[in-house]
Amino acid sequence: MTQQRRGQGPLLRFTKMHGLGNDFMVVDAISQQFRLNPEMIRELANRNFGIGFDQLLVVEPPGLPDVDFRYRIFNADGSEVEQCGNGARCFARFVRDQRLTNKRVIRVQTAKGIIELRISKDGQVLVNMGVPELNPPAIPFAANSEKTVYTVDVEAQTVELSAVSMGNPHGVLVVEDVDTAPVSTLGPLLEKHPRFPARANIGFLQIIDRGHARLRVFERGSGETLACGSGACAAVVAGRLRGLLDERVTVELRGGPLVIEWQGEGSPVMMEGPATTVFDGQLRLPGDTPPRRRKSSRTYKNRA
Numbered sequence: 001m002t003q004q005r006r007g008q009g010p011l012l013r014f015t016k017m018h019g020l021g022n023d024f025m026v027v028d029a030i031s032q033q034f035r036l037n038p039e040m041i042r043e044l045a046n047r048n049f050g051i052g053f054d055q056l057l058v059v060e061p062p063g064l065p066d067v068d069f070r071y072r073i074f075n076a077d078g079s080e081v082e083q084c085g086n087g088a089r090c091f092a093r094f095v096r097d098q099r100l101t102n103k104r105v106i107r108v109q110t111a112k113g114i115i116e117l118r119i120s121k122d123g124q125v126l127v128n129m130g131v132p133e134l135n136p137p138a139i140p141f142a143a144n145s146e147k148t149v150y151t152v153d154v155e156a157q158t159v160e161l162s163a164v165s166m167g168n169p170h171g172v173l174v175v176e177d178v179d180t181a182p183v184s185t186l187g188p189l190l191e192k193h194p195r196f197p198a199r200a201n202i203g204f205l206q207i208i209d210r211g212h213a214r215l216r217v218f219e220r221g222s223g224e225t226l227a228c229g230s231g232a233c234a235a236v237v238a239g240r241l242r243g244l245l246d247e248r249v250t251v252e253l254r255g256g257p258l259v260i261e262w263q264g265e266g267s268p269v270m271m272e273g274p275a276t277t278v279f280d281g282q283l284r285l286p287g288d289t290p291p292r293r294r295k296s297s298r299t300y301k302n303r304a
C-alpha cells in the first residue's frame with residue numbers, strides 16, 4: 001500500500017463512532033470542504049497506518065425537499081454503497097451531538113431512497129430500514145425466478161441461501177452454529193460470487209428460537225465485522241420467509257444485540273439498537289495536489 005504524504009492539506013474534523021462494534025469515521029461535509037478518493041479512504045480505514053474503520057459515513061445537505069440530510073457510505077475498500085444500518089443509528093446521534101439538527105425524528109436521503117431515524121430518550125435509535133426487495137434482478141442476484149431459498153455452487157460445494165436487498169445486497173445462509181460456521185472461507189467466495197453481480201454481504205444465521213437468533217456477517221468491501229445492521233434485517237426477513245422466526249426478533253451479533261421487527265411482505269423492517277461515540281479527532285489530509293486520476297477511481301467531493 002502506498003502511503004500518502006500527510007501534513008500539507010486542510011484539517012479534517014471527524015468523529016469515531018460505533019454501533020455494536022461496527023465502527024465508523026463520521027465526517028460533517030456541511031460545514032467543511034474536502035476531497036477523498038477511494039485510495040485515501042482505504043488508507044484512512046487501515047487499522048495500522050490510518051484511523052481504522054469498517055465504513056466512512058459522510059453527512060451532506062439534502063438534495064430533496066422534506067428531507068433533513070443526505071447520507072453517503074463508503075466501505076473500507078473505498079467503494080460507495082447504498083445502505084448501512086448501524087451507520088444510520090450513528091448518523092442520527094452524530095447530527096444531534098454536532099447540533100446540525102435538534103429533531104428527534106430525522107429523514108435521511110440515501111443512495112437507495114429515504115430512511116427515517118428516531119432517537120429515543122434512552123439514547124437508542126429506531127430506524128425504518130424500508131421494505132426489503134426480493135425480486136432477483138433488483139437485489140441484484142442471478143436467478144430465473146424469485147424463490148425463498150436458492151442453491152448456489154461455490155467451488156466444490158453447493159450451498160443454500162436466501163437473497164434479500166435492504167437497499168444493499170445480502171445472501172443469508174442458515175447454519176447450525178455461528179461459532180463454527182465457515183465465515184472466513186465461504187464469506188469471501190460468496191461475496192464475489194458471479195450470481196451477485198454487485199457483490200454481496202453474506203450472513204450466517206443460527207436460529208435459537210422463534211424470537212432469538214445469532215448472526216455473523218462477512219461484509220462486502222469490509223470483511224467480517226462485529227455487527228451488521230442491514231445484515232440483521234436481511235437475516236430476519238430470510239428467517240421469516242422460511243417460517244423459522246416470529247415478527248419481533250433479538251439478533252445477537254458478535255458486538256451485541258439488535259431488535260428487528262418485520263410484519264411481512266410489503267412492510268418495512270424496523271431496527272432498534274445503540275449508537276456510541278468513541279472520540280472526536282482531526283487529521284491533516286495529504287497536500288492539495290489533486291490525486292492522480294485513475295480510470296476506475298472516483299473522487300469524492302462534497303457539495304457544500
Ligand SMILES: N[C@@H](CCC[C@H](N)C(=O)O)C(=O)O
Nearest residue numbers: 084085086168220228229230
Ligand atoms: N455495516 C453495515 C453495512 C455496510 C455496507 C455493506 N458493507 C455493503 O457493502 O453493502 C450495516 O450495519 O448495515
